[in-house]
Amino acid sequence: MRAVEKIAASLRDKGLKLTPQRRLIIEILSKDRSHPTVEDVYKQVVEVMPEVSRTTVYNTIREMSSLGEIVEVQDLSDGGIRYDTCAESHHHFFCISCRTLRDVELKMPHAAEFSDDLEGCEIVREQMTIYGICPSCRDAAKKAGKN
Amino acid sequence: MRAVEKIAASLRDKGLKLTPQRRLIIEILSKDRSHPTVEDVYKQVVEVMPEVSRTTVYNTIREMSSLGEIVEVQDLSDGGIRYDTCAESHHHFFCISCRTLRDVELKMPHAAEFSDDLEGCEIVREQMTIYGICPSCRDAAKKAGKN
DNA sequence: CACTACGTTGTAATCATTATAAATATAAAC
DNA sequence: GTTTATATTTATAATGATTACAACGTAGTG
Structure with a gap:
């Protein structure tokens, strides 16, 4: 606790x-x-x-x-x-098919290293959301597609 | 158009x-x-x-x-x-002080390169949101803090 | 000109969230 | 352990975003 x-x-x-x-x-x-x-x-x-x-x-x-x-x-x-x-800071994967959100661990460099647009900004938190289709939904789609 | x-x-x-x-x-x-x-x-x-x-x-x-x-x-x-x-795919910076959202260009490698948790997922889109304080809010806070 | 299917509109219903005001509980001072 | 000042909880009502619904409109097809 x-x-x-x-x-x-x-x-x-x-x-x-x-x-x-x-x-x-x-x-x-x-x-x-x-x-x-x-x-x-x-x-x-x-x-x-x-x-x-x-x-x-x-x-x-x-x-x-x-x-x-x-x-x-x-x-x-x-x-x-x-x-x-x-x-603990972490990121998310969202399955656009079953609409579930799950945690993803990303060992990623900070965003500021990849952009000039953040000049002068004080960065508090970075949150990546990855959208896609999770393995189980993907399998289900594959099976359904065989018709 | x-x-x-x-x-x-x-x-x-x-x-x-x-x-x-x-x-x-x-x-x-x-x-x-x-x-x-x-x-x-x-x-x-x-x-x-x-x-x-x-x-x-x-x-x-x-x-x-x-x-x-x-x-x-x-x-x-x-x-x-x-x-x-x-x-065009792009990312966002959100100022937690003035609550505005602006676009940020990030030349960033794909998230999948930094994680094993995405095994078998079909990735459609990646969206980074960076939270922080924008330069103008930061200046305002600095000025106010001088009291 | 009807038929059909999809779109649009206005209204009403629903769901998430916030405001309000009266009653209560908390932490600190005595 | 009371007292006190302030914060918090509660119930209810109000607001705001979104969706459902039913009637009307439109375009294309025979």
Whole structure:
């Protein structure tokens, strides 16, 4: 539960309080590697604390997002913004067929090395999203194509 | 107006019709490099053809998107999904302070060269989004920080 | 001129998100 | 351990983006 402590400390730094609701939301977010929407998180929250409101989940996630503790990931326009704890920087592969998003580890040099357009910019984060067809969808398409 | 012709051809291939409304929407989208939302496009459309409905703009953009002629770009959670004609592949810089998105040219090797996680995937597109603070916001912050 | 298929329009419905205001819980000071 | 000031939660209502739907329009075919 390292991540939770880190985020809790960050909250305190800003004079914000660590309530049971927030603690739970943070725990869920840092365990869930599936890039959940707010609604996904809410569903998990109410399993443990049924009386928590959606608003609290929205507020908490928004606050942590503005604190930089979690990040929004590419919206796939399937119901809501998705979030990701950014503990370790990583990138994403999105299958345009089954519409799933999965993590990809890329040992890649920094973008600034490949561009003059970033002169004078302070770079905080780099996020690559690779779009394509995952192996299982590809196999399915191949099979279907044999008709 | 090369892009318009290309998209028009793509429509015909699928048995879809090139109506005046669609032509206009395509023209506007391929000229506008500001990653407009549907609403942005709609506003430009009605300046030329005031009777066009939002629904048509939504439908057309959705169709072109599923045709792969335009792509959604990273949602900044400021009102709506943003679109981009993908004529030339390019990447984005997003200023987390002024919340603007601008194009960046990156002469970068393909992601697949840096990862084993993409084994068996058919890659269609790679989209890098760089988050940070643009030069003008940075200067503004520096000035403000002198107090 | 009908027939057919696709497009468009306007309206209503849906879904995600944010605003508001009253009630409550928290951390720190006493 | 109260008290106090402030932050937080809650429920509800409002907003904004997007989609569903049904009626009307258009173009091409026989």
